[in-house]
Amino acid sequence: MRARVFVMPKKEVLDPQGKAVARSLHALGFSEVASVRVGKLIELELATTNREQARERTEEMCRKLLANGVIEDFSLEIED
Numbered sequence: 001m002r003a004r005v006f007v008m009p010k011k012e013v014l015d016p017q018g019k020a021v022a023r024s025l026h027a028l029g030f031s032e033v034a035s036v037r038v039g040k041l042i043e044l045e046l047a048t049t050n051r052e053q054a055r056e057r058t059e060e061m062c063r064k065l066l067a068n069g070v071i072e073d074f075s076l077e078i079e080d
Contacts, residue, residue, distance in 0.1 A: 001046045003058040004077045007067045008039035042066055054078050 009015045015037050022036040044061070046054050055078050067074040 001048055001051070001054045002079045003044040003046055003054060004079070005042040005044070005058065005062055005066055005074055006039060006076065007042065007062075007072050007074045008037060010071055010073055013071045039072075051078055051080075 009018075017038040018036040021038060022033055025033045025036070044058065046057070048054050048057075055076070058076050058078070062074045062076065063069065
């Protein structure tokens with residue numbers, strides 16, 4: 001099974017990388033970009049066929065390591 005974890009800075013947290021990307025896009029002429037938030041995608045190959053167990057274990061990984069709960073939110077997808 002594969003887990004995809006999406007980690008994004010919380011909306012109330014300043015995102016300097018997103019601001020820098022937005023400025024650069026504007027400098028390149030992409031004036032339609034209103035704002036940018038930069039996060040990360042983490043893919044995990046899991047050695048299990050139990051979808052519920054995969055979800056629970058991946059959520060635990062997120063809470064313990066993959067996402068900083070103080071400044072980041074996460075969501076995840078489980079695929080066969």
